[in-house]
Amino acid sequence: TPVPKPPGLDDDLWDEPTMIVPEPEPEAKQEEHSVNLSLNTIADAADPTQVRGALIVMEDISDEKRLKSTMYRYMTQELAEQLLASGETKMGGDRKDVSVLFSDIRSYTTITESMTAEEVVAMLNEYFESMVDAVFQHKGTLDKYIGDAIMAVFGSPLPLDDHAWMAVQTAVDMRHRLVEFNLKRREQGKKEISIGIGLHSDEVISGNIGSSRRMEFTAIGDGVNLGSRLEGATKQYGCDILISENTYRKCNPDRLWARELDYIKVKGKNKPVSVYEIIAIKEGPLAREVPQAKLDILDHYGRGRRLYLDRQFARAMAEFGMVLEINKDEKAAQLQLQRCQHYLTNPPEAEWDGAFTMTSK
Incomplete structure (x- = not known):
């Protein structure tokens, strides 16, 4: 509503006052919380049939709920529940x-x-x-x-x-x-x-x-x-x-x-x-079920390994060769065969234990 000019005041001396409208206060930041809510009545001590009030208890379980949500990404719900009950979630x-x-x-x-x-x-x-x-x-x-x-x-x-x-x-x-x-x-x-x-x-x-x-x-x-x-x-x-x-x-x-x-x-x-x-x-x-051909490979390969560790490299080569007769793409037998060929011309040292050192990760 406009403010009226006071009576008797000249127009050139009158300035209509500016109305100042306060800015609305910013809304408070809202946070969502998960709570356990329990409600219990309070009975009259003299007359238990009369209710004199109520007790409301709110327990904030937001952190626990967030922790559960995170844990469910890494394990089953059953395991997560057991872990929380055990108290093993500390740093x-x-x-x-x-x-x-x-x-x-x-x-x-x-x-x-x-x-x-x-x-x-x-x-x-x-x-x-x-x-x-x-x-x-x-x-x-x-x-x-x-x-x-x-x-x-x-x-x-x-x-x-x-x-x-x-x-x-x-x-x-x-x-x-x-x-x-x-x-x-x-x-x-x-x-x-x-x-x-x-x-x-x-x-x-x-x-x-x-x-x-x-x-x-x-x-x-x-x-x-x-x-x-x-x-x-x-x-x-x-x-x-x-x-x-x-x-x-x-x-x-x-x-x-x-x-x-x-x-x-x-x-x-x-x-x-x-x-x-x-x-x-x-x-x-x-x-x-394991095919018979695979069982035969296991048998020949096992015998070849025992002969290899016993330094009988020529006989071991025969067993690994039998493996390749059954499956020419048997990569493990190919590796063993190459080692046997190497040791036939370059016998291992007396303390050799049969271990092979891998040079790659």
């Missing part, structure tokens, strides 16, 4: 006996160089969805994605008595899932993929490592490094699942079709370790 870590699994897509760069970004992301999402489900099915924890690779831990953050067996079953399950994954891609006219898996069981440092703002369930140590090295070694032996002797011995060998491939020193380690290829699981839902 820090300790030494634990675990099995570490690494898997990686072979020739990833070559496969994806002719694909669009959208196709690469779609392929990886579908692949990870299936493989991580295999980890969760066997009580494992997803540690991290490393590009196209997966690192999983069995026996952390909560102890798992049969962690080695669970890890082996996961590896075999991933192999079976890959067959189904490739079948779909073949039907769609897309490139198939292959993977390598390395497993090692050892004592590692495990826990919540990071800052107060962001921490990560992870495992570190030589045991983790060896698992990664074994995954890389699958390329040299032409196999898809390679496990250490620690993992092999923690499982019941009678439940597995496996062969001792080699006795090696990996890059960065001085102590040699026996490594095994997992052929198949003998019983249970993951069991598969």
